[in-house]
Amino acid sequence: MIDLRRLHVLRMLDEHGTVTAAAAALHLTPSAVSQQIRLLGRDTGVDLLERVGRGVRLTPSARVLLGHADRLYADWERVLAEATAAPAGGVLRLCGFPTALAALLAPAAAALRDALAVEVTEAGNAECFALLLAGEADIAVVLPAPEAPPRDDPRFDQQPLLQDPFDLVVPAGHPLASAAEVDLSAASDEPWIGADRGDDSAIVLAACSAAGFAPRIAHGAKEWNGVVALVSHGFGVCLMPRLAPVPAHHRVVRIPLRHPAPSRAVLTCVRRGSGAQPAVARGLAALAAVGAQSPLPLVDGEHDEAVPHRHTYRAAPS
Incomplete structure (x- = not known):
């Protein structure tokens, strides 16, 4: 199972480029961002980040995952629309x-x-x-x-x-x-x-x-x-x-x-x-x-x- 909240953290890291910037956008600490991505990697069984000098970059596996993330989130928004149609x-x-x-x-x-x-x-x-x-x-x-x-x-x-x-x-x-x-x-x-x-x-x-x-x-x-x-x-x-x-x-x-x-x-x-x-x-x-x-x-x-x-x-x- 994939936790969409952890997938969202990966999306934000891709969007903002660094763990620090993603953490600021998400109102989290950098260590919390890193932990969420490690847990997502554990859930999927792949490494999502690799070291480059003093920073990190997304692995090819992470790119594959992100390639499906937008569709997954659009589907989830539609599910929310159906679930909240009455109230x-x-x-x-x-x-x-x-x-x-x-x-x-x-x-x-x-x-x-x-x-x-x-x-x-x-x-x-x-x-x-x-x-x-x-x-x-x-x-x-x-x-x-x-x-x-x-x-x-x-x-x-x-x-x-x-x-x-x-x-x-x-x-x-x-x-x-x-x-x-x-x-x-x-x-x-x-x-x-x-x-x-x-x-x-x-x-x-x-x-x-x-x-x-x-x-x-x-x-x-x-x-x-x-x-x-x-x-x-x-x-x-x-x-x-x-x-x-x-x-x-x-x-x-x-x-x-x-x-x-x-x-x-x-x-x-x-x-x-x-x-x-x-x-x-x-x-x-x-x-x-x-x-x-x-x-x-x-x-x-x-x-x-x-x-x-x-x-x-x-x-x-x-």
């Missing part, structure tokens, strides 16, 4: 990147709290996947970033929730501020506020390149609030995802871009096989409902087609 209630743990927490997770959690105990955690994109794998989150709202697991990763079930388009943000009183929509090339000669936000920055640079120019980055900030503050005071323009809120005291105008507008996909992610568990299913339904009420164009889960929703995207300055 209501429970605890649901949600996590997501900051703008998703504000726009999607918080209202979804509010809709769920009468039926479930809901815990919400703000986490970076990569951390969301780590929390799911460690069993410390049940649903994550994530972006398909280059460093993220691919959509067909056997450990996770990632599904489209919505597309988050980018708008041009200009100061109130700017010559473009009265436009209902613009071509991105109209801002080619403007100073730009750079958002040091990884993949968002890559989307902005790619969109500008496709529009035929390289933006002249005059200033930069890490958080959207700082970016918008600089725009508000006339230091430049920026592209900003529609999920990111603009504080009312900033005198800026958001202008939709003419097709093709740059956008980023927003996904829900759960451990593969867990989506039918009652609490998880409720959470996914709540997120879908919040997304359906959003002014963003939705992604149809079957056909991945954008369905536009009427909304005035250009906010008048307060």
Whole structure:
């Protein structure tokens, strides 16, 4: 018999690379991690670790075992879904990147709290996947970033929730501020506020390149609030995802871009096989409902087609 908890420790060691890092992710001591892997080796009758200098690495036998681990865990999640199909209630743990927490997770959690105990955690994109794998989150709202697991990763079930388009943000009183929509090339000669936000920055640079120019980055900030503050005071323009809120005291105008507008996909992610568990299913339904009420164009889960929703995207300055 294989103890799935010990197999999970082996998965985490493979994921994090060292016994110490795996122990930290599992909230165990390194000696406890080593002991669990020794016991798993005893259960399977094979050596799972071998010494390499001062460290260890997984043996070929361990790799074979891990090759079947994702399927075993997905099957176990489905067993849990069947076993818990009747009871209501429970605890649901949600996590997501900051703008998703504000726009999607918080209202979804509010809709769920009468039926479930809901815990919400703000986490970076990569951390969301780590929390799911460690069993410390049940649903994550994530972006398909280059460093993220691919959509067909056997450990996770990632599904489209919505597309988050980018708008041009200009100061109130700017010559473009009265436009209902613009071509991105109209801002080619403007100073730009750079958002040091990884993949968002890559989307902005790619969109500008496709529009035929390289933006002249005059200033930069890490958080959207700082970016918008600089725009508000006339230091430049920026592209900003529609999920990111603009504080009312900033005198800026958001202008939709003419097709093709740059956008980023927003996904829900759960451990593969867990989506039918009652609490998880409720959470996914709540997120879908919040997304359906959003002014963003939705992604149809079957056909991945954008369905536009009427909304005035250009906010008048307060």
